[in-house]
Structures are given as C-alpha cells and as structure tokens.
Amino acid sequence: MRVVKGILLGLVSLFICYRSYAVVLDNSTLMIDNxxxxxxxxxxxxxxxxxxxxxxxxxxxxxxxxxxxxxxxxxxxxxxxxxxxxxxxxxxxxxxxxxxxxxxxxxxxxxxxxxxxxxxxxxxxxxxxxxxxxxxxxxxxxxxxxxxxxxxxxxxxxxxxxxxxxxxxxxNKMQPKDVIKVVEYCYELSLLLFASQYPGVKIAPYVQLEIEPIDKTPTDVFYLLIDTFQTLKSYAKLNFNLTSMDIIAVDISREILPSDVIDLTMALNAELTYLAYQAKVKIPANKDRGRQEVTPSMVFDMVSRIQHVLNQKND
Incomplete structure (x- = not known):
C-alpha cells in the first residue's frame, strides 16, 4: 500500500512539475500552454x-x-x-x-x-x-x-x-544544392500522397527537360514554385477541403537568389507534409544524396515533376 501511495504521489508531483514548467520571454514568464x-x-x-x-x-x-x-x-x-x-x-x-x-x-x-x-x-x-x-x-x-x-x-x-x-x-551563401534537398523531398512526398489518394492509378509519363541546353535561373525556379504552390493549393482544396495561404510575388529591383527560392520550397514542403499527415501517409526521413554540383535547371526540372504529379488529378 505504501508503494502504491508513493507511486501516486510521484505521478502527482510529476504532473505539477509539468504544469509549472515555464518559458521565459524577455522579462515575463509564460506558461508553456499559453x-x-x-x-x-x-x-x-x-x-x-x-x-x-x-x-x-x-x-x-x-x-x-x-x-x-x-x-x-x-x-x-x-x-x-x-x-x-x-x-x-x-x-x-x-x-x-x-x-x-x-x-x-x-x-x-x-x-x-x-x-x-x-x-x-x-x-x-x-x-x-x-x-x-x-x-x-x-x-x-x-x-x-x-x-x-x-x-x-x-x-x-x-x-x-x-x-x-x-x-x-x-x-547569400545559399546554393542550388541546398534548395534541391528540400525539392527532392517534396517530390517524394507528392508521389506518396498521390499513391495514397489514388491507389492503383498510374501517373502519366513525365517528359524530362533536356537540362543541359536550358539555362534556367533562380528567378525561373522562383516563379515556377509560386505557380506550383497555386496548383497544390487547388489540390488541397479539391482532395482535402483545406485552405492554404496565398503567395504574392513582390516587385523587387534586385535579382532573385537561391536564398529567396528556399523559402518557397519550405512553403511547398509545409503543405505537402501537412497533407501527408492528413492522408495518414508514412512521412519519410529526408535523405542527403550527396550531390556535388546542382544547377538551377536541375531544380527547375524537379519542381516541374512535382507540378506534373499534382496535376494528374487536379481537374
């Protein structure tokens, strides 16, 4: 009996400690739940x-x-x-x-x-x-x-x-090789998501771009990502009745850089990851493929693949 009481007392103390755990914000203290x-x-x-x-x-x-x-x-x-x-x-x-x-x-x-x-x-x-x-x-x-x-x-x-x-x-040390890690993960998620929503349905063949002759820039990738995000927004609404944020490109005088692009890839990642959770898809860990050299054209091609998958059942 004493052992049981001791365990119960310990559990109560643990609960109190958890509830008392606080996060310090500047000079004020906030409860973790608040x-x-x-x-x-x-x-x-x-x-x-x-x-x-x-x-x-x-x-x-x-x-x-x-x-x-x-x-x-x-x-x-x-x-x-x-x-x-x-x-x-x-x-x-x-x-x-x-x-x-x-x-x-x-x-x-x-x-x-x-x-x-x-x-x-x-x-x-x-x-x-x-x-x-x-x-x-x-x-x-x-x-x-x-x-x-x-x-x-x-x-x-x-x-x-x-x-x-x-x-x-x-x-601006961010490079295309940093971006493609997220983009490749998004592509893998899009395939898993499609398979879970349309089991047994094959995705139409993708016509790969001839990467070498195409001189894509971070600006090209940036605007393709915005377009792809809009495609994904329609996909989420059609298949999950979910609302996503709107992205508005700002008219800037400087050039678009890989550091601008990676923020958009994280937005795409957020939506695909959330949809995968909703569809109860097992979320894969991201893999480092150890690429030595990545060009904006390679990133552009991978984003095109994601858009291709999403457009299969987005009518």
Missing amino acids: IQPSDVFMRARLIEGELLTFDLNEDLFTKYNSTVAYQVINAQPREVFFIAKSLNLNAKRFSFKHTDNVGREFSVHVYRNEPLHVYRVFSEVLKSIRAVQSSLTIESYNIRIPHEPATPTQVYNKTLSNNRLLSILNS
Missing part, C-alpha cells in the same frame, strides 16, 4: 532587433538588398513552423561562419502545428545570433518589445524579412 501567436511575433521582432545590431552604420541593410521577394496572406500555423525552420537554417549558417556553435537542427520532414514549437525554433535562432554577437563583441539588442496582438500571417512575413537580413549577413 504561448500565442502574439508571443511568437514578439520573438520574431526581437530577432529582427538583434539582426539590426550588425548594421550599426545603417549601410548594410539597404532598401535595395533587403526587400523580401514575396509576401503571404492568410498564413496557417502549419506553414509558419516551416518558414521558422528555414530561418533557423540560415541562423545556423551565420553562426558557423563566425563561431563553432552550429545550433540545433530541425529536420525538413518534422511537422508541428502549435505556436510553442515555432517559439522554440526562434529561441534556437536567437542562440545562434547571440553567439555571433559575443564572438564579434557586438552589444545585444536591449530595447523591450511591446506585447501586441498578432496573426500567423504577421509572424510569417516578419520571419521572411528576418530571413532576408540573415541572407545578407551570410553574403
């Missing part, structure tokens, strides 16, 4: 403030080079988590450039749907940024961020803005 989009937005704005400390002369983040290539409308929580992971990848790259602190990895195939998880990714981003500040003896941002209501769309667009700033600090 993280809201407004709290996540505060953290995104804090990240922005920390990034601005690297441009004290205000000549690095100019209007020309810091303009974001696209914005979103009506973002869903599932979509925010993936763009947060893209930001973390950029922050890890920045930290590795200046320190030996590479930060925590968040795999491409992992899906989460709560503000808390985005908050945790942002916390990892801050660790990477502050490690660089310490290495370069740059003073941390110390202005208190006011708490105000926010939507997932605001969090998403602020994250895009932060991603652009980090890309500048990284000297």
